[in-house]
Amino acid sequence: MTEPISQRELRNDSGRIMRELDEGRSFVISRNGRPIGELRPLRRERLVDTRVALAGFTAAPAIDFDTFRRDVDATLDQEPEPRA
Template structure:
């Protein structure tokens, strides 16, 4: 749930609000008790090192491409004809 804060709180308590954003909290900003905007954290991109990923999946079983395609075709309609 969003925390409602006034324009004055945003100006005077920006440090606390920034820490809240870093923690994933969302804020609704009001002016004269009317909501005027929302502050919410951005999604951060998280990259995984390719070497580490290879190490994690090193013991995984190999994927049979033909069997995988058959499984997908069984579940999804991938016909090239227009649906219409």
């Protein structure tokens, strides 16, 4: 989400703005009420916050690891020999 901020806010609240950039927020900077530029993160973190990941798995079914291992062994070739 892009938040409009003034040139003065950019100057006075630069610490907060930098933290929010780290969190992925973008800003449109205005001077005298007219938008003049955009400030956005160069990169997005690819990692998911632990709380978000755990919340996504709360309704997931339990895994029977023995069945899982059998399924993997039946599907994948895990021999240490290189393929020709």
